[in-house]
Amino acid sequence: MNRFTKLASFKKIILLAGVACSCALVAQSQTTGGKKISTDLFGLFFEDINYAADGGLYAEMVQNRSFEYSPAERREWNPFSYWEYITPGYSYGKISVETNEPVHANNPHYMVLTAEHVGHEESFKGDAGVGIKNPGFEGMVVKAGEKYNLSFFARQLSEKAVTLKISLQKKDGKNIAETNISTASKDWKKYTATLTASETYDTASLIILAATEGQLALDVISLFPQNTFKGRANGLRADLAQLLADMHPAFIRFPGGCLTHGDGLDNMYRWKNTIGPIEQRVEQRNIWGYHQTVGLGYYEYFQFCEDIGAKPLPVLPAAVSCQNSGGTWRVGGTGQKALPMDEMQDYIQEVLDLIEWANGPVTSEWGAKRAAAGHPASFNLEYIGIGNEDKITPEFESRFKMIYEAVKAKHPEITVIGTAGPFHSGEDWEKGWQFAHQLQVPVVDEHYYTDPKWFISNQYRYDKYNRDSSEVYLGEYASWGNKLRNAIAEAVYMTSLERNGDVVRMASYAPLFAKDKFTQWTTDMIFFNNTTASLTPNYYVQQLFSANRGDLYFSNVIKKDAKDSSLAASCVQDSKTSDIILKLVNYDSAVAKTMKVDLSRFKKMQPAAEKTVLTGDANAQNTLQEKNNITPVTSAYNISKTFNYTAPPMSLTVIRIKMK
Structure with missing residues (x-):
């Protein structure tokens, strides 16, 4: 059965509206009430x-938090991607990615951090240790006074506990949030902490340093804003x-x-x-x-x-x-x-x-x-x-x-x-x-x-x-x-x-x-x-x-030149609020055009309505550098039972009318 040739039932005879809001075929005549339409139309x-x-x-602020990046995704990627090995304070050690005993079989890769020697903080400005650094997705954005939830899994591999110094750090090495955590188990355990930013900064990195000598495994290193x-x-x-x-x-x-x-x-x-x-x-x-x-x-x-x-x-x-x-x-x-x-x-x-x-x-x-x-x-x-x-x-x-x-x-x-x-x-x-x-x-x-x-x-x-x-x-x-x-x-x-x-x-x-x-x-x-x-x-x-x-559509409310395809309009009612909503569109980039609105079928309308207009240069667009070239403008608008509306060039107008 061809979708476009089968005739609808008598109750849904298609009508040709010569000069109407639809200006085309509609499902049924609406002389008294509205046609029911989907309540789920726009999503x-x-x-x-x-x-x-x-x-x-x-x-999530950490990139490659579980060390699962792979060359199969991008040739230059591997489990170390977006993690930098660091040894401040003349420290030294090593890192490796292992798969022998993961947190979970679905998450096979984890990092092993070995701190063989931790230097002295007095010899330079900043924390000493052996660790890793993650810049997130092109830098982590933090705001002064806001809190950030840190979590990770760790498994102590050395006999002695390992003390970790964890911080959010600026490019110049200054810490703008910090905390300390010591490992407490030779089994995988989840550790959590809260970092509070002392200043606003848009390209911070997360630093995890072993501040004492030892070895541990790390995985699922995560940082979220509390907000x-x-x-x-x-x-x-x-x-x-x-x-x-x-x-x-x-x-x-x-x-x-x-x-x-x-x-x-x-x-x-x-x-x-x-x-x-x-x-x-x-x-x-x-x-x-x-x-x-x-x-x-x-x-x-x-x-x-x-x-x-x-x-x-x-x-x-x-x-x-x-x-x-x-x-x-x-x-x-x-x-x-x-x-x-x-x-x-x-x-x-x-x-x-x-x-x-x-x-x-x-x-x-x-x-x-x-x-x-x-x-x-x-x-x-x-x-x-x-x-x-x-x-x-x-x-x-x-x-x-x-x-x-x-x-x-x-x-x-x-x-x-x-x-x-x-x-x-x-x-x-x-x-x-x-x-x-x-x-x-x-x-x-x-x-x-x-x-x-x-x-x-x-x-x-x-x-x-x-x-x-x-x-x-x-x-x-x-x-x-x-x-x-x-x-x-x-x-x-x-x-x-x-x-x-x-x-x-x-x-x-x-x-x-x-x-x-x-x-x-x-x-x-x-x-x-x-x-x-x-x-x-x-x-x-x-x-x-x-x-x-x-959820109700009304035809024959907004009339326009049937031959002008640059004009379009619709009239719907929200039965929950009883509001009547008019949408009038002019695609012509140079000429304002008039449409006639006839609301006489609706009773007890409030004359004070709300009008929102989106209009401007046809080639204008908003960018991250210039965000407000095109924005809708809302204002009060008085309506009557019948009125003419002149739609600006290249515009969408929405008029929302309250019922008494």
Whole structure:
């Protein structure tokens, strides 16, 4: 059955609106009430690309904390990477990386530090000893008066205890925080301490010195600010997490796109490897060319969703790896590999175990593990994605079908989201949708990145979709660029997502984060470094739509020239607050344009409304050096039953109206 030709039922006859907010096909006539649309329409997509997790959102300050870096990730890397051997005060000794008796089998490498001779502090300025130094991710940022939680595992290998001098140190050798710890066990033991910074500094290093002679093993050397988001242990960088909270997303998709199914079967993201104590998690190579500690793992993702009131949307591999495995990205996609059939039952159980871990009672096996981690209550999981823009091969289809039917049979309350390839059209898109129809998959994940003109030309794409079939999750999309014109083109398209919120269940811009100097994908929503972040115009557009979601859509409220594709608009109502929310978009870069607003169907409106406008030069963009070129401006705005609104060139306007 062709998705675009089947007629909808009589109650959902498609209407052509000549001069209306939709200016296109809509699902049903709305002469009296609004059309119900998804309450989960706008959310976030998170993937550890561009150093978004380690060195980014995940607040760990030590790089290569478990000595697990490898040449398989980068040729120049090894277990010693980002650790400098130091011997101040004419001391001497040695270090080595061992694997004989690790803290845990999942974390095989650890460092052995031998202090053969410790010099005298009087002979120079500073501490004497044999030790190691870690600069973190391009320097550790500390703030005067703030506290930092240090932890590490140590095993005393010499007969006598070893005294460690631990400090945060400036480049000139001055300590700005320090503490002493002595080993107390010949078995692995976790040690903790608090370091308080005496001054603000943005390129500090962590120093661990053996100040007495002896030998010990060290592993999982970790430093976190106490001031993480919501004060969570093993938590998130507070400023970056707050930027996401400020968007008020309906959901968060994680752990990514391509990261999910990985670079080969051994690199697939397996959720069970990412929960439990961090020393027991399985670190691995990141498909984007670096390392992932999975310290930001499934527990932390679910917890963050709960902290900001967003629904969790975990996406698991469909038992196949990325078709671009082995360096075949954009070169034909010949690298997809599939788990052997004799492993499929175990893998299906892994998927089912995730649902139990998220939602099961504390008396269940996996619910008990969630409770042991500190969360006895259910995480209230509703959605689960299977697959990520996979090539629609027979191997994919057979394995997806097995997983989907198993989840549907045991957990009919869970909405499974399928996949339809990496493009807005083409073979995989067509095969993906055909396959989804056959299985009656409730929601299908579409991905596409393209230029702004495509978004303008295709703003009626979803008006044509069948309302009696699978719904859409637009899981990854963006126009190529972070200029204002890119963001406003996306705003035009997002009004169409609202208009079609009865068939488009969810949408999320991607990628989310990009770290300065560590960016593999150049069109992103938030650019950041160790101290600050730059919010792109795309961020503000996403925020304005997400923070102003509605659950009812009204057509024929905002009228504009039907032939002018540069204009778009939508009208929604949030039934929880009763607020009426208007979004008016002008993509023309030179001319202000007028739209007519007719609110006569709404009763008891307050005349004093709030207006927020994002506008400026079409080619303007925010950078880390110039962060405020483009920002939304909010002001009071008086409305009446009918009025004309003149939208500035290249602008998005949101008008929020309170009811009496």
